[in-house]
Amino acid sequence: xxxxxxxxxxxxxxxxxxxxESDSEEFPSLNISDDSEVEGEQNADDVSDAESIxxxxxxxxxxSSDLEELSSDNESLKLTDEDDNIEYVRGADGKLRPIxxxxxxxxxxxxSDREDVNPIxxxxxxxxxxxxxxxxxxxxxxxxxxxxxxxxxxMLESIELPKGWTGLVDKNTxxxxxxxxxxMDLIERVQKGMLPNDNxxxxxxxxEWFSNTNPEIMPLSSRNEPKRRFVQSKxxxxxxxxxxxAIREGKLSLKPKDDTIDDDxxxxxxxxxxxxxxxxxxxxxxxxxxxxxxxPPPTHEExxxxxxxxxxxxxxxxxxxxxxxxxxxxxxxxxxxxALRKVPGYANALRERFERCLDLYLAPRxxxxxxxxxxxxxxxxxxxxxxxxxFPIRCSTTYIGHEGRVRTLSIDSTxxxxxxxxxxxxxxxxxxxxxxxxxxxxLLKEDTYLSEQASLESANHNSTDHIDQVxxxxxxxxxxxxxxxxxxxxxxxxxxxxxxxxxxxxxxxKGWTYxxxxxxxxxxxxxxxxxxxxxxxxxxxxxxxxQYAEWTKPPARLLSKxxxxxxxxxxxxxxxxxxxxxxxxxxxxxxxxxASVLVHQLSKHSTQCPFKKxxxxxQNAKFHPYKPHLYVASQRYVRxxxxxxxxxxxxxxxxxxxxxxxxxxxxxxxxxxxxYDLRVTWHDLELSDRPYKTLRYHDRAVRDVKFHPKxxxxxxxxxxxxxxxxxxxxxDDTLKNPLLVPLKILKGHKITGGLGVIEVxxxxxxxxxxxxxxxxxxRLWTT
Numbered sequence: 017x018x019x020x021x022x023x024x025x026x027x028x029x030x031x032x033x034x035x036x037e038s039d040s041e042e043f044p045s046l047n048i049s050d051d052s053e054v055e056g057e058q059n060a061d062d063v064s065d066a067e068s069i070x071x072x073x074x075x076x077x078x079x080s081s082d083l084e085e086l087s088s089d090n091e092s093l094k095l096t097d098e099d100d101n102i103e104y105v106r107g108a109d110g111k112l113r114p115i116x117x118x119x120x121x122x123x124x125x126x127x128s129d130r131e132d133v134n135p136i137x138x139x140x141x142x143x144x145x146x147x148x149x150x151x152x153x154x155x156x157x158x159x160x161x162x163x164x165x166x167x168x169x170x171m172l173e174s175i176e177l178p179k180g181w182t183g184l185v186d187k188n189t190x191x192x193x194x195x196x197x198x199x200m201d202l203i204e205r206v207q208k209g210m211l212p213n214d215n216x217x218x219x220x221x222x223x224e225w226f227s228n229t230n231p232e233i234m235p236l237s238s239r240n241e242p243k244r245r246f247v248q249s250k251x252x253x254x255x256x257x258x259x260x261x262a263i264r265e266g267k268l269s270l271k272p273k274d275d276t277i278d279d280d281x282x283x284x285x286x287x288x289x290x291x292x293x294x295x296x297x298x299x300x301x302x303x304x305x306x307x308x309x310x311x312p313p314p315t316h317e318e319x320x321x322x323x324x325x326x327x328x329x330x331x332x333x334x335x336x337x338x339x340x341x342x343x344x345x346x347x348x349x350x351x352x353x354x355a356l357r358k359v360p361g362y363a364n365a366l367r368e369r370f371e372r373c374l375d376l377y378l379a380p381r382x383x384x385x386x387x388x389x390x391x392x393x394x395x396x397x398x399x400x401x402x403x404x405x406x407f408p409i410r411c412s413t414t415y416i417g418h419e420g421r422v423r424t425l426s427i428d429s430t431x432x433x434x435x436x437x438x439x440x441x442x443x444x445x446x447x448x449x450x451x452x453x454x455x456x457x458x459l460l461k462e463d464t465y466l467s468e469q470a471s472l473e474s475a476n477h478n479s480t481d482h483i484d485q486v487x488x489x490x491x492x493x494x495x496x497x498x499x500x501x502x503x504x505x506x507x508x509x510x511x512x513x514x515x516x517x518x519x520x521x522x523x524x525x526k527g528w529t530y531x532x533x534x535x536x537x538x539x540x541x542x543x544x545x546x547x548x549x550x551x552x553x554x555x556x557x558x559x560x561x562x563q564y565a566e567w568t569k570p571p572a573r574l575l576s577k578x579x580x581x582x583x584x585x586x587x588x589x590x591x592x593x594x595x596x597x598x599x600x601x602x603x604x605x606x607x608x609x610x611a612s613v614l615v616h617q618l619s620k621h622s623t624q625c626p627f628k629k630x631x632x633x634x635q636n637a638k639f640h641p642y643k644p645h646l647y648v649a650s651q652r653y654v655r656x657x658x659x660x661x662x663x664x665x666x667x668x669x670x671x672x673x674x675x676x677x678x679x680x681x682x683x684x685x686x687x688x689x690x691x692y693d694l695r696v697t698w699h700d701l702e703l704s705d706r707p708y709k710t711l712r713y714h715d716r717a718v719r720d721v722k723f724h725p726k727x728x729x730x731x732x733x734x735x736x737x738x739x740x741x742x743x744x745x746x747x748d749d750t751l752k753n754p755l756l757v758p759l760k761i762l763k764g765h766k767i768t769g770g771l772g773v774i775e776v777x778x779x780x781x782x783x784x785x786x787x788x789x790x791x792x793x794x795r796l797w798t799t
Contacts, residue, residue: 437483
């Protein structure tokens with residue numbers, strides 16, 4: 017370039033001398049100036065837009081005077097440098113100015129290649145929430161907020177995704193952010209493991225900068241070699257002499273030749289040269305490795321001279337030999353030797369080692385993870401028993417008088433009299449507070465009907481029958497007693513005034529009129545039907561004549577003792593329970609088959625069987641407190657029947673083997689059951705047919721459970737001689753589960769003949785509990 021300029025100035029010397037001032041304005045090499053000059057030149061181009069452009073092959077070495085001459089010929093032309101794509105335009109001062117092309121940044125530029133549609137800077141987009149626009153463009157015009165898409169449009173866009181869809185929304189513009197084609201290509205290349213740019217060649221040929229292919233002709237340095245390279249080194253001579261003296265003095269031994277080295281010495285020398293590659297690496301503990309369990313240490317029996325008590329007798333040896341090898345406690349017979357040198361080889365050593373190897377190889381090992389549980393978290397958060405008073409805590413009165421077990425007891429509606437029945441066949445009425453016996457009746461001796469039946473059937477009823485159930489009427493002093501196959505309705509004569517006794521007698525006597533009329537209707541109907549039946553239908557006639565129970569007047573001796581009615585049943589009656597209104601009571605006969613459950617009506621002296629077929633062995637039956645529902649407990653289930661609709665409502669599944677008894681909550685929404693397999697279950701009828709809670713705190717069979725009629729208490733009596741008292745809170749809110757809190761364990765009854773507490777009963781108002789035990793006593797527990 018410099019040569020061209022120099023030649024040009026020699027040929028045009030006259031022009032150069034004439035235009036000295038213009039030479040100073042000459043464009044030296046048409047280099048690109050900084051950005052500020054380019055912007056100024058572009059602004060000048062806007063003024064001279066009317067000028068035409070003329071392209072020239074090259075402008076190198078051209079003076080400004082030549083350019084002025086060219087422009088003077090045609091002022092409307094623009095000069096262009098085709099090599100650098102630079103345009104020259106005359107400025108306002110009359111001089112030519114270069115116009116450089118616009119810079120197009122690449123993707124790798126420092127600035128983003130995306131156009132800033134909404135240049136609001138660092139102003140948050142939330143500042144425009146109250147305006148219809150979201151910013152201003154570069155021209156100062158408002159950028160209106162894009163219309164929001166409907167749910168259908170959004171769903172269609174999610175189904176038909178456009179190319180470059182990202183699912184992102186630009187917070188400044190509110191529009192979708194989609195990838196461009198270049199970005200999609202870049203992502204695709206990165207996913208395939210390719211380079212992001214095609215212009216990069218990772219396998220270019222290596223440039224051999226220093227190689228023997230083109231040796232240098234002339235040396236890089238013409239300096240002469242130093243003298244020290246041709247003269248022996250004195251320092252090395254001193255080192256050699258030092259080694260020679262050490263060899264002569266024997267301080268340094270020379271290495272022997274390979275022929276004289278042994279294999280062991282060669283191995284030692286080789287081991288000194290070798291080193292462990294992983295010497296500095298830390299050993300990593302295998303956390304999944306489980307160490308094999310160690311063998312148990314030897315015992316005294318394995319000694320070569322054990323004590324005599326460890327040696328087998330002839331019987332023990334014969335028993336050991338007769339036992340299977342898998343069931344033997346030891347796999348050897350202990351032996352005694354006088355000295356250790358007399359001990360022979362162990363015959364089972366190889367077998368034991370083999371079995372040990374099998375255990376190590378085949379027996380799986382498991383790591384038992386230790387569960388760190390806070391013990392307090394396992395205990396439910398229950399209120400203190402002191403906050404739930406009153407409840408029975410002590411035995412206040414003991415009722416003594418029965419001979420044998422006290423099978424049953426019941427408290428009247430006033431809470432003043434306690435009736436008990438025992439195996440001695442007597443029914444006794446006690447004063448609750450004083451424990452004094454007020455009335456006594458020996459039913460099995462006074463009922464002459466039993467002795468007559470015994471003589472006819474040659475069966476000793478007195479030896480097997482006893483009082484199974486006593487139950488007070490819910491409104492009057494009428495006592496119901498179940499003994500053997502009979503149900504007795506008694507009115508004790510010494511308890512209350514004559515008016516109270518007459519009220520009970522009148523309630524019983526009203527039913528005789530209806531009973532007599534009912535018998536006549538039944539007989540006439542049966543006689544008419546029998547006349548119309550053939551001989552083949554005799555079974556149907558017998559079925560119509562069948563009576564499940566007979567209401568009769570007692571013998572004179574019983575009548576004088578206060579017995580008004582005797583209901584003669586076909587099988588033994590185990591339980592009797594009254595309805596809350598006092599007109600109906602239900603009795604259960606476990607051996608009655610289809611007539612296991614009978615419903616009796618006092619006002620009409622009638623008995624009916626609600627079921628045609630018995631399902632299972634019936635244990636007990638009770639009425640709902642206020643609904644027309646009948647609860648029947650079989651050996652494993654509790655069925656709830658609607659007597660109005662004659663349908664089965666629900667079947668409770670306690671999950672026990674043998675139910676002993678059950679009770680219904682006064683509100684009627686919960687049921688508790690007891691079983692002979694030590695369990696007490698709580699059923700929430702609105703929750704499920706399975707138990708809400710299963711309690712197992714007794715050591716023996718649970719005989720009876722009872723709810724308190726007024727207070728939130730219930731209890732359970734067991735053959736272990738204890739009574740557990742618990743608090744129960746049933747919420748009106750159905751979303752809350754009942755709260756059960758253990759309160760007290762009452763101990764007092766002795767276990768006699770394997771029986772402890774047989775039956776329990778609550779006082780109608782107070783938090784007092786009555787229990788009947790197998791030790792022949794009844795007890796009152798008070799607060």
